[in-house]
Amino acid sequence: MDSSLGVYISIPFCKAKCSFCNFASDVFGMERVQGYVDRVCEELRGARGVAAGRLARLPERVDTVYFGGGTPSLLEARHLEQIFGTLRGEFEVAADAEVTLEAAPGQVGERTLEAAMRLGVNRVSFGVQSFVDTEAAAVGRLHTGSECHREIGRMRTAGVERVSLDLIAGLPHQTEESWGWSVGEAIATGADHVSVYMLEVDEDSRLGREAMAGGGRYHAGALPHEDATAEWYEAGCSALDAAGLGQYEISNFARDGYTSSHNVKYWKRLPYLGVGLDAHSMLLSDEPETVAVRWANPDEMGAYLGGSGDGSGLRVLQAGGVVVDRGGVDEAFEESLFLGLRLNVGVDMEALAREFGDGRVRVALDALGDVELAGLVERRSAMIRLTAKGRLASNEVFNRLLVA
Ligand code: SF4
Incomplete structure (x- = not known):
């Protein structure tokens, strides 16, 4: 539901x-x-x-x-x-x-x-x-x-x-x-x-x-x-x-x-609709191979006001030059990690493994090995979270995951 x-x-x-x-x-x-x-x-x-x-x-x-x-x-x-x-x-x-x-x-x-x-x-x-x-x-x-x-x-x-x-x-x-x-x-x-x-x-x-x-x-x-x-x-x-x-x-x-x-x-990837200038939306999808659909409104006033109510004029989000408006399982897994790590409670890796498979979780945990040794993330049973030091250097942690 x-x-x-x-x-x-x-x-x-x-x-x-x-x-x-x-x-x-x-x-x-x-x-x-x-x-x-x-x-x-x-x-x-x-x-x-x-x-x-x-x-x-x-x-x-x-x-x-x-x-x-x-x-x-x-x-x-x-x-x-x-x-x-x-x-x-x-x-x-x-x-x-x-x-x-x-x-x-x-x-x-x-x-x-x-x-x-x-x-x-x-x-x-x-x-x-x-x-x-x-x-x-x-x-x-x-x-x-x-x-x-x-x-x-x-x-x-x-x-x-x-x-x-x-x-x-x-x-x-x-x-x-x-x-x-x-x-x-x-x-x-x-x-x-x-x-x-x-x-x-x-x-x-x-x-x-x-x-x-x-x-x-x-x-x-x-x-x-x-x-x-x-x-x-x-x-x-x-x-x-x-x-x-x-x-x-x-x-x-x-x-x-x-x-x-x-x-x-935003951090738990629950659905939201954004309306108005530069507003972003994320909704879940029933389409095969697609978990979530994201889009963003124009960030220029003339373009926004000129758009029509049917959604034409909306721009798709770009990441590294790749259109990611229709996120599949890989994107959903990455987002769950990136966004979940922002929360102090951290991310439940067992829950992620159930949702996205053991393979993806293993790759992520391997990628985080260095930053864990450096004291930027910590693990408590299935939970992984940023430490206080990691919250200050969160980009470094996220970069490791991106490379992986
Ligand atoms: S200019 Fe920016 S920071 Fe200042 S009140 Fe407006 S939105 Fe807020």
Whole structure:
């Protein structure tokens, strides 16, 4: 029997573009929002036809909904009403569904909040990144630390059951002390979930490009060394753990019972439908030789808005130049390992052997021999998982598996 569906709704609008941001989000004029919401709703209405055309099973029942961005909290009440109305018209949304709205502190209007609560949002995820005002300002965040505390209190007063915060280690001007202070402030809010990311210096963000070019714009000259960032990340893991926010994935920490059910679907290869700009989908398939079907929406606004509800205009995912939109047993096995290893609980190799055969599991275990000796992965009976050191060097582990 199929699992219930997770629905991801991409809202790529932001008030200002943060210098470190490498998402397909931008400061599109708010006058474009209505047309965008109409297109998202058209996509939801056409999802069943798109899935059928791709021989993929689209579950009827939805048990998680995630508004990601961008800054979805910038939507007006009428936009949320339109999206929820369409979603409930097309799917059976479980009464106890986890419904998350990503938000920027200070960018949740009173009417939007009232509508979100009325429509079923029960989890708000704030992009805080740093409680230190100079650090937040240096990367273009528009809030202060005290505003973050006020906003979290406001959510609770409005009845939001669950609050998650994002933090970034490795921001310009950050120090060991200021990082520790930000983590302490996050704990002090009583948030039930915290995500910790290490700053990515790559060519997909203004800050990354400037740092790679050796320039000083966007405070690139004040970036901490990556070794220091890795140490702070580890210290953050320990502090969160000691405060009852246990690590359950490389970047995610939660109190017992408060993991993000939506995000766990990605790591457990449970079906999800993504609608909106650059949204990705993964559905299971009945087609012979195919286990899963994946696709991604265009990451350019004009191309997305120009697409039709029947799914034309969607692009297939490319990996190493090979189209992998229809994943067979080998791909499903690889993904189970790669994604499962991200979770602290690890991967049950006996279960994988039952599902995918002993041969594949033996090859994978042989490939992991070196990294096990190096202390990056550990085995406990049938379970294999990354160690704390391995979570910092996860790419090295994944590369071994890829070679195998
Ligand atoms: S608010 Fe989020 S999505 Fe928008 S620019 Fe900043 S980091 Fe990117």
